[in-house]
Amino acid sequence: MASKIKHLWVALRTMTQQKTVLVAPLNWGLGHATRMVPVIELLLQKGGRVLLAADKRPYDFLKYRFPDCEIIRLPGYEPYYPEKGSMAFNMLLTFPHMLTKARKAKKLLKEIINRHGIDLIISDNRYELSSNETYCVFITHQLSVQTFGWQRLFQPLITRLIYRHIKKFDELWIPDYKDRQRNLSGRLSHIKTFPIENYHFTGPLSRFNPDDKIKVNEETGLLVILSGPEPQRTVFEQLITKQLLQSKIKATVLQGKPGEYKTRNKKNITCISHADDRQMATLIKSAEIVLSRPGYSTIMDLSVFGKKAIFVPTPGQTEQLYLAREVKKRGYCYFEEQASFNMVRAIEMSKKYAGLPQLTKNKKLDDLVGKLLSRIQDTPSE
Numbered sequence: 001m002a003s004k005i006k007h008l009w010v011a012l013r014t015m016t017q018q019k020t021v022l023v024a025p026l027n028w029g030l031g032h033a034t035r036m037v038p039v040i041e042l043l044l045q046k047g048g049r050v051l052l053a054a055d056k057r058p059y060d061f062l063k064y065r066f067p068d069c070e071i072i073r074l075p076g077y078e079p080y081y082p083e084k085g086s087m088a089f090n091m092l093l094t095f096p097h098m099l100t101k102a103r104k105a106k107k108l109l110k111e112i113i114n115r116h117g118i119d120l121i122i123s124d125n126r127y128e129l130s131s132n133e134t135y136c137v138f139i140t141h142q143l144s145v146q147t148f149g150w151q152r153l154f155q156p157l158i159t160r161l162i163y164r165h166i167k168k169f170d171e172l173w174i175p176d177y178k179d180r181q182r183n184l185s186g187r188l189s190h191i192k193t194f195p196i197e198n199y200h201f202t203g204p205l206s207r208f209n210p211d212d213k214i215k216v217n218e219e220t221g222l223l224v225i226l227s228g229p230e231p232q233r234t235v236f237e238q239l240i241t242k243q244l245l246q247s248k249i250k251a252t253v254l255q256g257k258p259g260e261y262k263t264r265n266k267k268n269i270t271c272i273s274h275a276d277d278r279q280m281a282t283l284i285k286s287a288e289i290v291l292s293r294p295g296y297s298t299i300m301d302l303s304v305f306g307k308k309a310i311f312v313p314t315p316g317q318t319e320q321l322y323l324a325r326e327v328k329k330r331g332y333c334y335f336e337e338q339a340s341f342n343m344v345r346a347i348e349m350s351k352k353y354a355g356l357p358q359l360t361k362n363k364k365l366d367d368l369v370g371k372l373l374s375r376i377q378d379t380p381s382e
Contacts, residue, residue, distance in 0.1 A: 019119040019376050022112065024053040025062075026125035027076050029228040030256060031297030033058035035175060036124055037207035037277070038362065039139075040066060042369040051116055060258035065207075065277070072112065076105050076126060102128040119376045127165035135376055138169040139202075141176055141185045141296050143194070146322035163195040172199040173368065175300070182357075184299055186326045188319065203362040204300040207277050210361050214278075214285045222251040222347070223287035227295060232314050236338065240291070243343040244269050252283060281305075289350055291343075294324040294335065299356065306358030310346045311335040332356050 021043050025032035033054060043050050052062045053074035063071050105128050112118060113133050123129040124139040145162070147155045166172060172194065176185045178201040183190060189201075224244075226237050233256065244251050245267060252270045260273035275283060284290060285305050292298050294311035296319070302309055311327065313320035315338050324335035334350040336342070 018047060018049050019373065020049045020051055020117055021120045021122060022051050022053055022116070022118045023122045024074055024124070024126050024129050025058055027055045027058050028125075029233075029295065030057055030061055030258070031227065031295045032124045033061050034207045035205040035297045035300065036062075036122075036139075037065065038205055038209075038365060039122065039369065040069070042366060043373070044069075046370060046373050048120075048373055051112075051118070053112065057256075057258055064258060074105060074108055074112070076101055076128070105129065120372070123169070127162070130165070130168035135171075136169045137171045137173055137372065138166055139173045139175060139205075140166070141174060141189045142319065143174070143189055144187050144191050146188065146318050166195040169196070170198065171372075172196050174199060174201045175203070175205040175296075176201055177203055184303060185296060186322070188296070188322070200368055201364070202368055203364045204303060204359055205362070205365065206297075206300045206304050206359070208281050208284075208301055208304040210304050210359055212281065214281050217282060217286040220252060220283060220286035221288050222249055223283050223290045224251055224253040225290060225292035225298065226254060226256045227293055227298065228256075228314055228317075236293070236312065236314075239338065239341065240343070241266075241269065243341075247344050249343065249347070252287075254280065254283065289347065291346075294320045294327065294333075296323060299323060299327070300359075303356040303359045306355055308350060308353060308355040309333045310350050312338050312341055315339070327356070328353075 023036055023040055023043070025036050040050055040052075050066070050069050052066065052069050052071040054062050054071065055073050055075045059071065059073060062069075105126070109121075109129055109131060110133075113131060118134050121129060121131060121134055121136045122139065123136065125142070127138075130136045130138070142162070145155060145158050147158075174189050176189045177183045180190050184204055224240055226233055226240075228236075237253070237255065240253065244253075248268050250268045252272065254275055255271060255273050257273045262271075262273045264271050284302065284307060287307070290302055290307050290309045292302075292309065292311065293314055311320075311324045311333055312335065313324045321337075324333075327333045328335050331354055333356060334346060334353050336346050
């Protein structure tokens with residue numbers, strides 16, 4: 001009897017001490033949401049109550065991936081990638097709209113904190129989601145925005161704006177290795193002076209676990225992973241589909257549409273609207289080569305398996321162009337720009353590259369999440 005009472009007391013005490021963590025990724029494609037998977041998993045394993053906040057495709061992904069977590073819609077600015085012209089110039093024109101969206105999200109955040117009793121906010125690249133009412137962690141790899149040509153004139157201004165917002169957070173987490181020789185993000189994350197003193201390199205963040213045993217399907221040849229905002233996701237899909245049909249290369253195309261679960265065959269192409277993490281890991285590991293955008297989250301995912309890849313940067317997306325050039329310079333992967341992309345040539349050229357360096361289990365993140373929960377656990381709730 002005494003033992004049962006003791007167990008009940010421990011359970012009740014744990015419930016009263018449980019802290020609520022709001023996790024909110026940026027709504028620019030799926031990458032910011034997928035790389036939050038290991039963070040959310042560790043928060044749950046260590047006894048945290050996780051409240052998810054997202055919109056559109058990230059909302060669909062997180063709702064499916066974590067069905068036991070409460071999730072709310074928190075809209076934010078979603079960029080429109082023009083089919084032609086400069087992405088930087090397009091964003092400059094829409095800056096007033098970005099500010100309006102940020103103010104609305106800030107107002108919603110205050111309501112969420114009060115309604116749900118938020119003890120901690122973890123924001124992945126949502127600069128507007130800081131608060132004086134609770135402890136806030138900001139996650140980003142974009143500390144030095146890479147610009148090219150005339151856009152370099154705006155780089156100092158962009159950096160000042162980014163740092164001004166990061167300084168409103170209590171901690172900064174950088175999803176990469178601290179080691180400059182081992183890192184994946186290059187100049188994006190490895191800078192001389194950081195915006196705040198309380199910063200930590202978490203190691204690369206991927207939804208995939210290097211220790212998981214994944215079955216290999218030998219029938220998979222080329223795997224195409226589509227991602228990113230519209231209309232460029234669809235533009236890229238149409239380009240790839242046309243060249244696949246012309247070349248008759250057998251391929252599997254992951255369309256990146258969470259919320260849809262369809263598979264259809266079209267001659268030499270198998271199209272899958274969305275795959276869960278286990279299915280996607282099997283497809284990636286089984287593929288001889290992967291063709292995708294060089295988004296940073298995609299690079300981290302492919303590095304779990306040490307894959308060979310062909311990268312085609314989103315037109316106007318300077319970060320992707322920088323990353324594509326960087327992995328090519330290091331001898332990891334081949335890339336071509338979309339305007340001149342030729343699939344047959346790209347596949348042949350990719351054979352000369354070694355593939356991405358394979359990641360090991362991330363122990364640094366486990367330590368950071370544990371310390372973070374201990375910090376807020378010691379802070380009494382209002």
